[in-house]
Amino acid sequence: MRLPDILRFARDAAIGYPMRTSLSVLAMSIGVASVVILTALGDGARRYVVGQFSSLGSNLVIVLPGRSGTGGFNPANAITSTPRDLTIDDAAALLRAAGVKQVAPLTAGTSEISVAGRLREVMVAGTTASYFPIRNFELGQGSALPEEDWGRGSAVAVIGNTIREEMFGNAPAIGQLVRVGDRRLRVVGVLKPVGQGLGMNTDELVIVPVALAQAMFNSNTLFRVLIEAKSREAIPQVREEVAEILKQRHRGEEDVTVITQDAVLATFDKLLGALTLGVAGIAAISLAVAGILVMNVMLVAVTQRTGEIGLLKALGATGNTIRLAFLAEAAMLSAVGALLGYLLGQLGAFALRQFFPVFPAYPPDWAVIAGLSTALGTGLLFGFMPARRAALMDPVQALMKH
Amino acid sequence: MALIELKGIARTFQLGDTTVNALADLNLVIDPGEYLAIMGPSGSGKSTLLNLLGLLDRPNAGSYLLEGRDVTTMQPDELAKVRSTRIGFVFQSFHLVPRLTAAENIALPMTLAGIPAAERVKRVAQALLDFGLENRADHRPDQLSGGQRQRVAIARATIMQPALILADEPTGNLDRHTGEEVVRLLEELNERGVTLVVVTHDQALGARARRQLMMEDGRLQSDSTHLPPLQGEGRGGDGLIAPISNPSPSPPPP
Ligand SMILES: Nc1ncnc2c1ncn2[C@@H]1O[C@H](COP(=O)(O)OP(=O)(O)OP(=O)(O)O)[C@@H](O)[C@H]1O
Ligand SMILES: [Mg+2]
Numbered sequence: 263m264r265l266p267d268i269l270r271f272a273r274d275a276a277i278g279y280p281m282r283t284s285l286s287v288l289a290m291s292i293g294v295a296s297v298v299i300l301t302a303l304g305d306g307a308r309r310y311v312v313g314q315f316s317s318l319g320s321n322l323v324i325v326l327p328g329r330s331g332t333g334g335f336n337p338a339n340a341i342t343s344t345p346r347d348l349t350i351d352d353a354a355a356l357l358r359a360a361g362v363k364q365v366a367p368l369t370a371g372t373s374e375i376s377v378a379g380r381l382r383e384v385m386v387a388g389t390t391a392s393y394f395p396i397r398n399f400e401l402g403q404g405s406a407l408p409e410e411d412w413g414r415g416s417a418v419a420v421i422g423n424t425i426r427e428e429m430f431g432n433a434p435a436i437g438q439l440v441r442v443g444d445r446r447l448r449v450v451g452v453l454k455p456v457g458q459g460l461g462m463n464t465d466e467l468v469i470v471p472v473a474l475a476q477a478m479f480n481s482n483t484l485f486r487v488l489i490e491a492k493s494r495e496a497i498p499q500v501r502e503e504v505a506e507i508l509k510q511r512h513r514g515e516e517d518v519t520v521i522t523q524d525a526v527l528a529t530f531d532k533l534l535g536a537l538t539l540g541v542a543g544i545a546a547i548s549l550a551v552a553g554i555l556v557m558n559v560m561l562v563a564v565t566q567r568t569g570e571i572g573l574l575k576a577l578g579a580t581g582n583t584i585r586l587a588f589l590a591e592a593a594m595l596s597a598v599g600a601l602l603g604y605l606l607g608q609l610g611a612f613a614l615r616q617f618f619p620v621f622p623a624y625p626p627d628w629a630v631i632a633g634l635s636t637a638l639g640t641g642l643l644f645g646f647m648p649a650r651r652a653a654l655m656d657p658v659q660a661l662m663k664h
Numbered sequence: 665m666a667l668i669e670l671k672g673i674a675r676t677f678q679l680g681d682t683t684v685n686a687l688a689d690l691n692l693v694i695d696p697g698e699y700l701a702i703m704g705p706s707g708s709g710k711s712t713l714l715n716l717l718g719l720l721d722r723p724n725a726g727s728y729l730l731e732g733r734d735v736t737t738m739q740p741d742e743l744a745k746v747r748s749t750r751i752g753f754v755f756q757s758f759h760l761v762p763r764l765t766a767a768e769n770i771a772l773p774m775t776l777a778g779i780p781a782a783e784r785v786k787r788v789a790q791a792l793l794d795f796g797l798e799n800r801a802d803h804r805p806d807q808l809s810g811g812q813r814q815r816v817a818i819a820r821a822t823i824m825q826p827a828l829i830l831a832d833e834p835t836g837n838l839d840r841h842t843g844e845e846v847v848r849l850l851e852e853l854n855e856r857g858v859t860l861v862v863v864t865h866d867q868a869l870g871a872r873a874r875r876q877l878m879m880e881d882g883r884l885q886s887d888s889t890h891l892p893p894l895q896g897e898g899r900g901g902d903g904l905i906a907p908i909s910n911p912s913p914s915p916p917p918p
């Protein structure tokens with residue numbers, strides 16, 4: 263039998279039994295659609311997090327006080343007790359290292375801001391002028407912190423856009439005095455609004471000189487030192503040098519943790535990638551279930567059409583022809599189901615993107631390819647047994663069942 | 665050369681611990697172009713014999729030569745090829761594929777044999793004309809009368825131009841008049857040289873054949889070619905009547 267004839271025969275047979283055909287196509291399409299949508303969700307989450315991390319700045323090396331046992335990124339570092347302070351001078355010393363473009367010390371705390379009786383709690387970041395280019399902060403009005411001796415700490419502040427709105431409304435903010443904690447500071451700049459990001463929301467941030475913040479919070483240690491390397495290639499070298507300089511300054515003790523943004527990114531990337539893979543695996547189970555359904559449907563088809571199989575044999579069909587005809591039918595059910603499921607899945611992902619525009623819910627290519635080929639594979643695999651049964655049928659017995 | 669030569673054929677079925685001898689020690693020779701009716705009581709083995717002749721079943725013992733070739737040792741695919749090219753079946757219950765049109769049903773053996781579509785269309789058009797079905801080409805079986813269905817089935821059985829047509833009670837589901845028509849068609853085929861073997865319960869129908877076999881309990885009870893019926897002896901269609909009434913039938917073109 264010629265291939266086009268086999269395909270036409272299988273197609274007619276599938277159309278001839280619309281109920282069971284639509285059932286198995288539906289099962290297969292739900293399986294594929296769930297793979298597409300779930301991996302779109304998982305990969306969307308990965309992209310979202312990676313995107314947010316990248317927006318922290320580029321080529322970053324970060325120093326945390328306290329030592330982490332593994333040397334890798336560990337969220338517990340944030341609360342490790344500090345044996346020795348990470349000071350502003352430590353941070354300044356890092357400027358010596360080759361490959362370092364700029365350094366920004368960072369200290370953080372919460373305080374209250376008030377203007378003319380309006381009061382609210384704010385996050386205060388104490389840092390230097392270099393913090394702005396490192397974090398890619400852009401100013402909506404005024405200027406950044408002044409370039410000055412890091413130890414000086416003039417009484418100025420750069421405020422986030424939400425703070426400006428709440429404190430000043432439509433009135434001009436630049437040059438006005440605000441009270442932060444027990445200090446009176448002059449507003450020199452307002453950050454451009456950026457909206458919600460990962461971690462700190464810069465719209466609700468008040469940035470002051472680092473020495474001022476330390477005095478305000480009565481602390482000598484820094485929360486972080488952010489270092490921008492000159493290039494991506496320089497990152498590993500900068501990391502080593504930074505660790506070495508701080509070790510010398512801390513009398514040979516390695517009591518800080520140096521992480522690179524790459525490492526953090528890679529960790530999250532891996533974590534969420536694994537999550538996506540896991541979700542895809544779960545969705546693949548539904549594909550296997552769909553495959554088994556196709557098998558049952560084909561077994562029913564073989565039983566239903568026993569008389570026809572006997573007739574085909576009487577008319578000179580070889581076992582191979584009959585096997586191919588039934589396999590082609592199973593493959594068609596799976597292929598149509600897979601295609602339909604793919605379209606449904608893409609539609610679902612599209613709907614997700616419409617409802618949550620910040621969330622890049624695109625199914626990854628590998629998942630789409632794997633989903634489609636698993637669908638076809640299981641369809642063929644599970645179609646094989648019924649096809650074999652049909653091919654091996656005894657023609658006389660088969661002809662009697664009519 | 666004989667078309668069919670059966671020697672010492674036995675076919676048994678195992679039903680639990682009892683063995684049913686559906687065919688026992690059966691000897692038969694059929695020449696090309698013969699018109700033969702197989703008759704006998706229910707359960708005498710007529711259908712079993714026809715299935716064997718049509719290569720749908722294998723004997724438990726004995727030899728079967730079809731056009732001089734031993735078919736009992738053939739592989740399933742070879743048997744399928746022989747069925748495809750040399751044998752046509754007509755069944756009591758028509759056995760049409762319900763979702764295919766009359767034309768597609770007629771074309772089915774050619775489709776299975778891999779004959780190109782253009783050739784199929786040509787031959788089906790001719791067959792539809794020959795069997796008076798030209799207005800029914802696109803009808804599905806459930807839109808046809810019983811007689812029309814059987815005509816479609818006969819057209820299908822002849823479309824590959826076989827040497828042998830096997831019909832198991834071809835008029836069993838038809839009224840007398842329609843049955844008559846169908847038999848006429850089959851006889852016309854035989855007149856053009858196709859060997860025709862019909863299983864029937866109908867005395868009148870059986871009497872129309874040039875040769876009658878009576879079966880009983882899986883054995884040949886009588887063979888009209890032999891004036892005194894010979895029992896248990898290995899002789900077949902080399903008797904008196906068949907050769908005279910069938911001077912030199914030529915097999916149809918392959
Ligand atoms: N598959 C089978 N399994 C068991 N026994 C069978 C089988 N096929 C046929 N037989 C037995 O073989 C014998 C011959 O059956 P067969 O169908 O050839 O009879 P028949 O002459 O065609 O009868 P009818 O006129 O009723 O069609 C019967 O006794 C039947 O029960
Ligand atoms: Mg019978």
